[in-house]
Amino acid sequence: MSETNHDSMFGKLALDFGFCTEEELAYCKKQLRERAKEDPATLEHVLISNRFITPNQAKRIKQGTKEGTKEGKDAAEQIPGYKIMGKLGAGAMAIVYKGKQMSLDRIVAIKILPRRFSENPDYVRRFYKEGKAAAKLNHNNIVGAYDVGEAGGYHYFVMEYVEGKTLYEDLAKGKIFSEQEAINITTQVASALAHAHARGLIHRDVKPKNVMINSAGIVKLADLGLARDASDIELAKSEAGKAFGTPYYISPEQIRGEIDIDGRCDIYSLGATFYHMVTGKVPFEATTPSEVMRKHLKEPLVPPDHINTSLSAGASEIIEMMLAKNKNDRYSSAEELLIDLDAVRRGEPPLRARKKISISDLQQLQNGESIDMETEEVSEDQLDMVRRYKVLIVILSSVIAVLVLLVIFLFASQ
Ligand SMILES: Nc1ncnc2c1ncn2[C@@H]1O[C@H](COP(=O)(O)OP(=O)(O)OP(=O)(O)O)[C@@H](O)[C@H]1O
Numbered sequence: 001m002s003e004t005n006h007d008s009m010f011g012k013l014a015l016d017f018g019f020c021t022e023e024e025l026a027y028c029k030k031q032l033r034e035r036a037k038e039d040p041a042t043l044e045h046v047l048i049s050n051r052f053i054t055p056n057q058a059k060r061i062k063q064g065t066k067e068g069t070k071e072g073k074d075a076a077e078q079i080p081g082y083k084i085m086g087k088l089g090a091g092a093m094a095i096v097y098k099g100k101q102m103s104l105d106r107i108v109a110i111k112i113l114p115r116r117f118s119e120n121p122d123y124v125r126r127f128y129k130e131g132k133a134a135a136k137l138n139h140n141n142i143v144g145a146y147d148v149g150e151a152g153g154y155h156y157f158v159m160e161y162v163e164g165k166t167l168y169e170d171l172a173k174g175k176i177f178s179e180q181e182a183i184n185i186t187t188q189v190a191s192a193l194a195h196a197h198a199r200g201l202i203h204r205d206v207k208p209k210n211v212m213i214n215s216a217g218i219v220k221l222a223d224l225g226l227a228r229d230a231s232d233i234e235l236a237k238s239e240a241g242k243a244f245g246t247p248y249y250i251s252p253e254q255i256r257g258e259i260d261i262d263g264r265c266d267i268y269s270l271g272a273t274f275y276h277m278v279t280g281k282v283p284f285e286a287t288t289p290s291e292v293m294r295k296h297l298k299e300p301l302v303p304p305d306h307i308n309t310s311l312s313a314g315a316s317e318i319i320e321m322m323l324a325k326n327k328n329d330r331y332s333s334a335e336e337l338l339i340d341l342d343a344v345r346r347g348e349p350p351l352r353a354r355k356k357i358s359i360s361d362l363q364q365l366q367n368g369e370s371i372d373m374e375t376e377e378v379s380e381d382q383l384d385m386v387r388r389y390k391v392l393i394v395i396l397s398s399v400i401a402v403l404v405l406l407v408i409f410l411f412a413s414q
């Protein structure tokens with residue numbers, strides 16, 4: 001399964017290659033939106049199932065997204081003021097090179113948008129948006145943004161070079177992280193998110209490939225390419241119905257194409273990443289992206305401590321709360337999540353995850369529906385209070401009993 005699900009890019013390429021018509025594409029996009037809730041799918045799948053493109057053509061389209069390597073290198077070499085030192089990697093939309101910024105004599109990472117995407121104003125807009133969004137942020141756990149521009153018809157984005165690896169590389173090798181290691185990484189990403197969310201920016205694509213770890217063990221959240229202002233409703237509307245992000249880590253509300261996405265979608269994706277770190281598995285696995293997405297929407301989560309039995313109940317509760325299907329049942333903010341992460345790191349219970357009645361439960365109660373209540377662990381303080389009340393009730397009932405007896409005795413003796 002492909003790691004990214006950029007339906008709009010796939011559609012554009014299907015058109016560019018002449019594999020389908022504008023009408024067929026529009027028809028499939030509409031179908032995709034309509035089925036997003038019940039039976040989510042990718043544009044690729046819908047185009048194939050309508051027999052507008054063949055599976056072989058789909059393969060050629062995906063190949064096309066990787067094609068930019070050579071042209072990208074040529075482009076990178078044209079950027080004034082930088083010397084290209086080698087390729088760092090390639091994602092679905094861009095190629096990243098290692099380079100040297102000559103004026104400051106520092107090593108940087110340069111992201112180049114392939115020319116075929118430069119022709120699409122929508123992609124170019126999103127590319128510059130990444131630069132601007134990242135430039136607003138200044139945090140030790142966020143990859144710093146340095147420069148953005150255009151050279152020889154190619155758009156580029158210069159950023160802090162992270163010497164290290166992505167979390168994806170470790171997970172792909174099958175590494176299972178210890179609870180403390182995973183809490184440490186999750187805490188650093190949550191701090192980055194708290195910083196971005198406070199500035200109205202939602203990442204929308206938190207996943208192991210975008211979590212880099214440098215040689216000093218500092219975690220750097222990369223790729224704010226899909227970030228946008230929380231208030232940018234127009235952009236949200238234009239993206240409605242398209243499942244951006246990666247199916248393994250994507251939130252249910254993003255799958256449904258909801259337009260009022262907030263920071264809680266990043267908390268879900270970080271929860272999926274946390275789950276993967278401690279269990280060695282993604283929360284929902286299937287052979288097709290649509291099946292993965294259906295599971296995000298409908299399938300109950302296998303609690304992480306059922307897979308990794310050495311996981312503490314507290315860590316498991318945090319992950320389950322992060323991965324709640326209803327965003328109202330998740331942590332309301334990255335700060336709130338940080339408090340629980342810190343508690344579990346210190347061996348204490350995650351108090352926020354243990355609050356038993358959630359907002360959605362209250363709504364259910366209001367509608368006259370019953371709710372499942374878990375038995376709550378009662379603290380010593382609470383037990384103390386119950387004991388004191390018991391004593392008070394016994395004293396009161398004894399006083400009442402004596403009074404009643406006295407009254408009866410008085411009446412009887414008259
Ligand atoms: N600032 C950086 N410093 C060092 N290496 C980087 C940096 N940014 C990206 N890379 C490397 O380049 C690769 C490609 O990054 P890019 O953001 O284009 O795609 P991705 O996040 O891996 O995948 P996708 O496009 O599917 O989201 C990364 O996987 C990483 O190995």
Ligand SMILES: [Mg+2]
Binds near residue numbers: 091210
């Ligand atoms: Mg990336």
